[in-house]
Structure formats: structure tokens, C-alpha cells
Amino acid sequence: KAGVTQTPRYLIKTRGQQVTLSCSPISGHRSVSWYQQTPGQGLQFLFEYFSETQRNKGNFPGRFSGRQFSNSRSEMNVSTLELGDSALYLCASSRGPETGLDYGYTFGSGTRLTVV
């Protein structure tokens, strides 16, 4: 079966612009979590969506937002980009919130965002 698909794989944006990243979970998975990965900070939790509702949010500014659609696909948006937003953005899916805890999460390959 197809894995978690993230698009685009690479993106270059200018400071001040906004960006939208997409994540399609494994078929049947309804929970999607987003993470930011940088060399200095490691994997930082952004937010989690389940059944189109944000269940939990990490400690990121309001410029970072997300949503989930009825087909479980999720998007995250970053507005007013800063140089420090350059990172690998990863999404992970599971059947449901408790399923991920019990059986692990499946990650996509990520979107590499570079802000110049």
C-alpha cells in the first residue's frame, strides 16, 4: 500500500512569503501529526489532527497553522516566512491517536523548505 505522501519534496521561498505543505496519509489513517526538524532542535511537534479537528498543538507561533480535510489529507501553512523556518517538515499518520501510541507512526519523507 502507498505510504505517507508529502508534497512538494523541496521548496525555496523568500522571507515574508507564505507556504502551504501537503500530506496524504496512508489509506485508512485518520490521524496526522506535523513535525519540524532542524539540526539544532531536532524533531519539534507542531500539531496533530484527527477527524478534521486539531487535537493538540506544540509551542510554535501563530504563523504556523494547519487543517485536515474530510479525506484525512492535511495541509500546514506558514505565513510571513522567516529564515529560521528553514527546516525539514515531516508528517506522520496513524489510524487514530491511540493507535499511533500503541503501534507507532508512519512518517513521510518530508518537505525540505529553504527560506532565503
Add this chain to the structure above:
Amino acid sequence: SQKIEQNSEALNIQEGKTATLTCNYTNYSPAYLQWYRQDPGRGPVFLLLIRENEKEKRKERLKVTFDTTLKQSLFHITASQPADSATYLCALDVNNDMRFGAGTRLTVKP
């Protein structure tokens, strides 16, 4: 404050030896602890899960221990191979979401 620490940024070992990676946490009481492998340019891949009421889990050449008194998990790879070279991440559940350590980069030399 809450912290998840993987005490070695990098670990180099010889092929055939056992690699032992450490994950320490403070100010958490996780019910679940997971280990992932990440290769360069790829997302993490789930390896093993251990619950708070379990002391040890095994899967093929992998073994994980979980000591809730010491607030520590050890991850062992026995008979290591160059193909095991990767970054290994531990993750704990916090408010039903997983939070990750910074990872340990393991290099297995032939």
C-alpha cells in the same frame, strides 16, 4: 522543565559488536516509549515500542529496556552491521502525542 536526552550525539562501533543507545527523560511520566530509525533525507521509521509496565522488548537483533525509576530507556542492536548505520530517535508520549529526542547517529564500521 521537561527534557528528553539521548546522551550521545554520535556513536562509532565495529561491525559485529553490540551498539547501546541511551534515552533519558526528566519531568515526564510516559506510558509509551518508541524508537525510530532515520536515514539522511528520509522520515523516521518506527522500530519498537515499549510500555511503562514492560521492562524489555525484543525484535530480531533489537532489544529495548524501559526503567521508569531511572527514567531511562536503553536500545541495543546486537551483531551490528554497516547497514545499521543511521540516526536513532527515541520518542515519548506527552499528552497523547509523541515528542522526540535529538537522536544518536550510529556508524558501524566494517
